[in-house]
Amino acid sequence: MAAPTMDRPATDDAGVPAVQTLTIAKALNNGLRASMEANPKVIVMGEDVGKLGGVFRITDGLQKDFGEQRVLDTPLAESGIIGTAVGLAIRGYRPVCEIQFDGFIFPGFDQIVSQVAKLHFRTQGRLKVPMVIRVPFGGGIGAVEHHSESPESYFAHTAGLKVVSCSNPADAYWMIQQAIDCDDPVLFFEPKRRYYEKGQVDTTASPGPLFASRTLRTGRDVTLVTYGPMVRTSLDAAAAAEEEGRSLEVIDLRSLSPLDLAPVYESVRRTGRLVVVTEAPSESSISSEIAAKVQQECFYSLQAPVLRVTGFDTPYPPSKLEEEFLPDLDRVLHAVDRSLAW
């Protein structure tokens, strides 16, 4: 994030310093709090989100301050969480559902794709379903199975849903509020292994649009496109490449559906090379979609085929093998080498 400019106030209305150093987890918590304060119809619901504050403590303290009717410790059933949120949303509420871990969203999949995604279309706009489904996703935390998956492509594939992923505290703070304000249902993917990474959050800044990608680092030689937990990996790779005299551009997609690929096309037309970096398996995925669209739009600019660095097309492995599964700095740099060698 850019440093605050001189004409911004140093504190916000409540006297809180405008620029704070926060973890992603705390930024999400502050963002949720800000939304709940601004709109009494915003409610948080999920397993253990109340007293415990969620297994990652993202909702810490919210029930204490907003009460049990606005922060609901629900029964343990994902279809129930999402299906009842649909009814609440129709009634005028703005539910924010927490799915405890990525691998547990599937019992709720039916409600998401059958009802959440389609009610607006089916009723030609008479019913809106303004709800957010928060999913801590991805691996790298040494967890048991079903706790490290990247299921975002299932949802990006479904019309009627919007899918976003934050990668840093400032985005976490703003994007969660923007997702809650959105009249469409939003799947909000949080990079769980980055929850405790810190960064500056300017609570008086005006955030850019939610459904837009952002260029985090400019470069000449190769474009890296990524999102969520792989943003940090890609930025680290770009820093390492610079030491070898290579200039990489890094774009954080932020929005996975709709995809904002205009900045990617613009970048690829300059660099002629694209490497897509995700943790998710590659087959029929967001990375496939990007590769397809870029070859369609930038065919004459490409100096090399679009390459992908992704998780494998396997179930997420036991945690002792996750270092092998997850793309790391070396795999990203290897792909950059291959691209440049073309």
Next chain:
Amino acid sequence: MSSPEEWTHPGPDAAPATAATPTAEQVIAGLRATDEGGADLVQLLTPEGERVQHPDFDIDITGEELRGLYRDMVLVRRVDREANALQRKGELGIWVPLLGQEAAQIGAGRAMRPEDMAFPSYREHGIAWTRGIKPTDLLGIFRGTDMGTWDPVEHRFHPYTIVIGNQVLNAAGYAMGQKFDGKVGDADGEATICFFGDGATSQGDVHEGFVWAAVYDAPLVFFCQNNQWAISEPTERQSRLPLYQRARGYGFPGIRVDGNDVLATLAVTRWALEECRQGNGPILIEAFTYRMDAHTTSDDPSRYRLSDELELWKLKDPIERVKVHLVKQQWADQEFFESVEAEAEQIAIELREYCVTLPDPPAGRIFSEVYAEGNPVLEAQRDEFLAYHAGFAGGEH
């Protein structure tokens, strides 16, 4: 309500259930069940048209009110038969018949107040009627021109839900919202009612709906129309226990009502909705009824059920028993019955005319209202599609 000790267990002689088609024993078991309905069945009007008393659910009904219920049932049956015929003529892709379930639906529907909210499955044409939805508005779904054209907010009648059981959770959430909004607990309280079949009770969403409604004390009436069959599978393939008894396991009352008795259904549903408005919900009602036609126009019930069963249920016809009672009470004369018939004919004519002239939607409908706030990727796809279409003579078609 029966105590758990009374719950029967299949004895050692019971025929082993197989995963394939129901055995003869199972079909007969179904017949027996349909014959009786059990000792707990709430009934106020016998199939012979006799008024009977019930200690908990009696109802005062005037001749005028009963004539109104009769009219409702005759009209929705006529709509149903006409739509069925329209499907046979190729004017509808499919139809989901309501035949036999008129009393269950009119009774439940007329028990609602305007401010109550209803979440239907896909067979609730009678409920739609009571919510002021024009029968013609039901056609788009089955002709494939739209996905339901009524306004769910204005009519307080949710869109039809095809995925079995989904609407039960949506209703639970809605009812929670009514409670959070402080609409429960006094005279102008609100309640929600959701409709589903006996087959649906096997779905996880229905179980979860029971759990949610119970733990949040949601003002929700679960209205199960047990029409004895889920396509070809008898209720015995869904449950060992009479369905209304399941409510006990969730901690709320379950009641079995004669779903072919419009008075009993009205009385029980009125009571249940009032309980919910007062904050004493949720409640499960099992309306014990029978689907007298095929599951849908694509179904062939002769492959899985005995014609005896249908003959037996014809004797319990929901409309005939009201007619007999109206006559016996001298609450209606021939002229009344003829005028209702004439009205039904008129509605059928309107339905037919409307159906055959229902225009196909413009091609742009594919892209319309997918998102509330738009989506640039989709909009680009739409523009390309429309430009492609415009290249043909006559433009968009």
